Amino acid sequence: MLAVPPVLPYPAWPSMSVRTQRAREPARGVTPPLSVAPMMDRSDRHFRRLMRLISRHTLLYTEMITCPAIENGDRDYLLGYDDDEHPLALQLGGDDPSALARCAAIAVERGYDEINLNVGCPSSRVQTGNFGACLMREPERVAACVAAMRAAVPVPVTVKHRIGVDELDRYEDMVKFVELVAAAGCDRFTVHARKAWLQGLSPKQNRNVPPLRYADVHRLARELPDLAIEINGGIRSVAEIREQLVHVDAVMIGRAAWDDPWMFATVDRAVFGSTAPAPTRVAVVHAYLESIGPWLAARAEPRRFRGPSPTVLLRPLMNLFAGWPGARRWKRALNAKCQAPTQLGELVELAAELERRGGAPRQPSSEPAGLDVF
Numbered sequence: 001m002l003a004v005p006p007v008l009p010y011p012a013w014p015s016m017s018v019r020t021q022r023a024r025e026p027a028r029g030v031t032p033p034l035s036v037a038p039m040m041d042r043s044d045r046h047f048r049r050l051m052r053l054i055s056r057h058t059l060l061y062t063e064m065i066t067c068p069a070i071e072n073g074d075r076d077y078l079l080g081y082d083d084d085e086h087p088l089a090l091q092l093g094g095d096d097p098s099a100l101a102r103c104a105a106i107a108v109e110r111g112y113d114e115i116n117l118n119v120g121c122p123s124s125r126v127q128t129g130n131f132g133a134c135l136m137r138e139p140e141r142v143a144a145c146v147a148a149m150r151a152a153v154p155v156p157v158t159v160k161h162r163i164g165v166d167e168l169d170r171y172e173d174m175v176k177f178v179e180l181v182a183a184a185g186c187d188r189f190t191v192h193a194r195k196a197w198l199q200g201l202s203p204k205q206n207r208n209v210p211p212l213r214y215a216d217v218h219r220l221a222r223e224l225p226d227l228a229i230e231i232n233g234g235i236r237s238v239a240e241i242r243e244q245l246v247h248v249d250a251v252m253i254g255r256a257a258w259d260d261p262w263m264f265a266t267v268d269r270a271v272f273g274s275t276a277p278a279p280t281r282v283a284v285v286h287a288y289l290e291s292i293g294p295w296l297a298a299r300a301e302p303r304r305f306r307g308p309s310p311t312v313l314l315r316p317l318m319n320l321f322a323g324w325p326g327a328r329r330w331k332r333a334l335n336a337k338c339q340a341p342t343q344l345g346e347l348v349e350l351a352a353e354l355e356r357r358g359g360a361p362r363q364p365s366s367e368p369a370g371l372d373v374f
């Protein structure tokens, strides 16, 4: 059996970001310089487990979970995670301070390391509930939500937001929002560096059409040096992460983590300053397949909850060889196992073969069609 070193306690790394070293009382916790973004229908516990096998230090976020879902739904299903996933942040969707405080407390009781409020989602469903990006128009409400959550839990309470929405998109508007929410105790701001249009663009278009405004986020970090500022949007390589860390405390990566998870194989060393050896793909595949064993076994048990399908369990591995010779062969082999999930050891052998052959320069990948859920 291939040994995978245990996850280190949180935090256990010297940050590579100069800004992160700065004392920032009374903010809670430390700011990990890198995180994997909340992504509906992607950053489930299986994808997170894969990412944790690749990087031991990167902060991982759940998909957004709404307060009504937590208060009325199946909490074991919604909030369940594996111990190895730490450090792990729960992203909440909601606009009611009391409900958010209750849900934050429930999550912290279950061991989450951070609570994050979604102020960036522009989908019409979310707008109907008056949360997500439309809350950029209500900084006082967001501040009340943050204050309520902070009073309810001892862990960092953070906010993920946009530069602005609709015509409320000037740098000064964002500063006003951030200052009000900071005064309520927000411990970190993750800024998706583009505005959102609340009407007329789909969520997917809202991730691509409004131009990226990195300069505004850098200026925010410069002008409000006591706040922890994380930048998000369009960052796709370790070199780009390091460039951003000159200006901000942290970088959040969304689509590139899904399109090319192996990009994270070097981040523990390159971003967190770890001296541990980088993992090998074959070890990661082996450990990941072992981790889904109990889930697959549960499906074979007729009287039990059937759990996720083999496709849901195997799809995190789909892009593991993105940009490498044999990537197509890898996907074909995985697709076959989605249909018939037996003899998974063959995937380990294939990973070993592809890894032995070595890789080619990476091709930039793009957001695949058909996952426009957020």
Ligand SMILES: Cc1cc2nc3c(=O)[nH]c(=O)nc-3n(C[C@H](O)[C@H](O)[C@H](O)COP(=O)(O)O)c2cc1C
Pocket (backbone or CB within 6 Å): 037, 038, 039, 040, 041, 042, 063, 064, 091, 118, 119, 120, 121, 160, 192, 207, 232, 233, 234, 235, 252, 253, 254, 255, 256, 371, 373, 374
């Ligand atoms: C499929 C998908 C689902 C997403 N779901 C969420 C979500 O649940 N909460 C959230 O705050 N952002 C969500 N986002 C936005 C990402 O977190 C991120 O802000 C955005 O993709 C820009 O970063 P990137 O260019 O690194 O992907 C989602 C993005 C994608 C592609």
